[in-house]
Amino acid sequence: MPSVKKSPKVADVLIIGAGASGSIAAKHLAENGFDVVCLEQGGKVDNSEFWGDKPEWELMSQKRWHPNPNVRDLENDYPVDTSESDVNPLMYNAVGGSTILFAAHWQRFMPSDFRVKTLDGVADDWPITYEDLLPFYEEVDIEMGVSGLGGDPAYPPGKDFPLPPLPIGKIGMKAAEGMNKLGWHWWPGPNAIPSKPYDGRNQCVRRGACLTGCPDRAKASMDHTHWPKALAAGATLITGARVREITVNDEGLASGAIYIDRNGREREQKANVVIMCANGIGTPRLLLLSNTGRDSGGLANSTGLVGKNLMMHPYAAVSGKFDEPLESWLGPAGQTIHSMQWYETDASRGFVRGAKWNVMPSGGPLGMRAAYGGKALEDSWGENLHRNTKKVFGRSFEWGIIAEDLPDETNTVTIDPSLTDSDGIPAPKLTYKNSENTERLIDFHLEKAQEAMAAAGAIETSATRLMRDCGWHLMGTARMGNDPKTSVVNQYGQSHDVPNLYIYDGSVFVTSSGFNPTGTITAIALRSVKNLIANRRNQKVAA
Template identity: 60%
Template sequence: MNTPPTARSGTAEPANVLIIGAGPSGAVTARHLAERGFSVVCLEQGDWVNPTEFPGDKPEWELLSMRRWHHDPNVRRRAADYPCEVSGSDIHPVMFSGVGGSSLLFGAQWMRLLPSDFRTRTLDGVGDDWPFTYEELTPYYDRVDAEVGLSGLEGDPAYPPGWTPPMPPHPIGKIGKRAARGMNKLGWHWWPGPNAIASQRHGNLAQCVRIGACETGCPQGAKGSFDLTHWPIALRAGARLITGARVRRIHTDHKGLATGAVYLDRDGNEHFQPAEVVVLAANGVGTPRLLLLSQSDQFPDGLANSSGLVGKRLMLHPNGEVTGIYDEDMDSRLGPAGHSIHSLEFYETDADRGFVRGAKWQVMPTGGPLRALSLHDDAPFEDRWGANVHQLMRTTLGHTFQWGVNAEDLPEETNTVTLDGELTDSDGIPAPKINYRISENTRRLMRFSLNRLHEAHEAAGALKTVETELWSDQPGHLLGTARMGEDPNTSVVDGYGRAHDVSNLFIVDGSVFPTAGAVNPTATIAAIALRTAEHLAKNARAQEVPLS
């Protein structure tokens, strides 16, 4: 049992459900439980962000994106951020603390896992099968698609029939048409990319005006970030959202039930929020960090960690890209970004390639002049200075697009989130330490895809291609560190996100993924959160709770 909060701590009225984290999964859970009449409190260490603060409609937006609005908390260093120790990692996890979480800065590529992703052990002999199937998750996918304002085109042959996005797709633009021409020449799959970006007005969302700066926040308010799509509804339904609240541990009673959480406000004052049920929605780094911080005599290896898997099997979706430079202006400054088109041609396992599983490709715009200039970093300095810069801009800005690769990585227990022994956040709480190395299988997979991406550009008529073999600080897909499964010896939570060791503790974020797939995961995270929220509500009368 944890040491109880001190008498000096502020203690609030108990909630039916306490949610930790106001990102996508926390927002979905809060909305749907509050709408069903539960008293819901959510603790979020960040704040609300007004869309007018985002840099995308400002002349200096690329400069602002390099520090104040950078996606890496180690670079951005906002008051709500916590640092990550990444010296032992090939990729630096990226995230954002605030109402809406990392959806404020995501590209809003809104794709479902494929049916095969739920059965990799059965089909390919790797990873683990999920405790439910694509078909079982489909009705939840359908509902969150409508809630976030998904824009897309039905009929993608890579998916089972029946997926009908609620809004029409965005135009694929000149870059999509040029890329598609190359794919058609090669006979490879492509499809207009589904995006959680409104192609017409939808609820609280404005219509997209194609600013193209989606990954530094949408000034128009057209992107389906969860501060716009879910939190206003949750608050109207009675949910309470406390911002600036940094949770330092979850408390348990003598029976091992969660009783609530201790958090610090911005002034360093300690508070205790009691609850009958605790839901973790702090992402695949923040959730294992908090479970490990909640170690006690009763849970000596961390809360809910009898399996020893809390913080293990971290999956980060390694990303690389090949940018093509073309002989025409294709308006590649314009959005959405998002993806214009995607390809699942090399998604499934083919043993002849020398690796298992696969990747999702996506065409994205390439932004402004600083990004355009960076494509010539290998040129002599004198060619990138003075009058020559203007010539480079004339032949590069707007003349490029990016084929990106989002690679599946397999769950490996050596890829971990632990607590660092020295680094702390601004409140002195131990920071997460990331140990993540890309496997040989994933390196082969990446190399194969990058080689094919050069071919795709060449088939589309590119004059030159420039490769980034690995983005060290992308894409912010934080998965697998508290995996779900039926066996308490080999998983942290069951198929509904309930911790095997703590019957009133649930996890709803990407940490529960048994395997990662290769598509952007937020649609699946949101669908799982909705499924868990409805299961919790349906079974509330039978739910064991701590004595008040």
């Protein structure tokens, strides 16, 4: 093993990961005078690298810009063993993290999401409420530049969004007409995509390519929204820094991290406080690899809960075909409208909790041609190719269904016994199965979404029960709570075991909700970092 080259600098705060939560932490800490270092295993992405404005867009979406790291297979990615998982995890490793490729659906949880045990008798309540988080939701809306329309009856009253809603297009209108026929809820979906120029970013030009990176520097990825401000305030960002271990001193306090740079050199960054922001898989992976190595229980894990209760939001969909052109490739993508009609629990349905629905653009013609090897050729090729393209392309859209999956200790992130990343660091392994509650929930929602499509005038519908490549939302693997016996961190992300170690990413979620989580991840990170800043003088630090 090469010798460890120690950096002379001891940071006030070391952040692991430059994605959604790490960016929030870096900006606010640096602006409040903290000496911040952030280690990010990926690099900086330039918007000119994206293909969304070029004819090759769909071709490149299927490999280089695929959200599944096992498909992309880049050096800055780490492999994930998914052989025992119903769902593939999706993420991106770079400055900005997975916001580089996210759809920017900027959702808040609903009040019931924080009180699942009290209301539904399952899982656990969060140590915070919707009302605790509301001011931070509203503050991050401004930091991100969220476009939306206030007054959604699915939420308690609050401040309006900083930007007007994006156009919902013909597909949004068509879906909304169907929902109104049924008397069901819908609302223009909030997106972290600017409908007007905002804070150095451009107005969205409505390409439907958000999921493969915005070539127009419009979408609110953290490399644009937060890192310029963090760096201007003095934060240090080290890219290509692949962390293999959080170090601990003799007192059991976190003292920094050992990482491998892109020249293969092992380096050490010391710090007084360490904040984990490496997502719901990366954070438990590193904690399990830290302390005394692979065979230990890992760092901050006296409960044994690090890596357990993985939640990934199974995603189902109903697609509808219409007999009129809907320009259904038109962006942003982004959501046009959402619905929480069937979100809250109704015990008579035979399951608890629910799902958020969203309408998104359908992409280009090539996406319709994916994965047909082994099927009868005449089904997909020959004259039928032209027939199907004319019939479906631009004339179909999907109701996507984000199913709330409840925490289950058998759904886990563990350390794979043989798989490693390109630096030889052991890779994570996922074990993830849908519960019976989730199966019933999906069956119910698929039936309702087909009703919604029929009401909108679809001439044909088809259902996808579980999209395997859907694990965008990585949550629950280091849950927060008031009781150190049943949670890993407190409500401010502070480890119960290691008082100068924090976790700010989706690992801290107690339950998953049925919503895209980045809005809540950033609100929790903001609340947590403000608490850290306010209590800086009381913070126990590594000597």
